Amino acid sequence: MKALVLEYPFTILVAVVVILVSISIVITVIKPELIPRIQIETDVKYVCVQYNNSKINFQNLKTVIYGFLKGQCNSFFAVLEEGLSFDDIKRVVNEIDEKIQVIEFQRCSLPETNTGNVYVCCKKFFGIGEKINITRREIKNSDVLICG
Helix, strand or coil, rough: CHHHHHHHHHHHHHHHHHHHHHHHHHHHHHHHHCCCCCCCCCCCCCHHHHCEEEEEEEEHHHHHHHHCCCCCCCCCEEEEECCCEEEHHHHHHHHHCCCEEEECCCCCCCCCCCCCEEEEECCCEECCCCCEEEEEECCCCCCCCEEE
């Protein structure tokens, strides 16, 4: 009689373990990469106007770059309060959109063809107090040019 009393909780415990293992296997097989992320687009046009012709820190510059990549800003000029490297720009652009390439460029003018890329002109590091200019054409899939 005592064996029957222990048989039911043991059966329930085994069933719970089997269910948990099967759920974890299903989650690892599906993987989060296959589930699309929900893209929420934020309107930052006001930020581009607000920080234009001013001193700007790195966090606010990230917001401005977001505006350029989403086609909300077309021309921007500011003085940097913090140093900015080519790798910083690359990391920010990849956080916003992984498909966009960041390319070093040797002249401060937009290329003739538009591929939706970001071009950084003429140096790998922009120091504190340097002026930075960001431009894009007012067309779909326009390139973004960042010049120092």
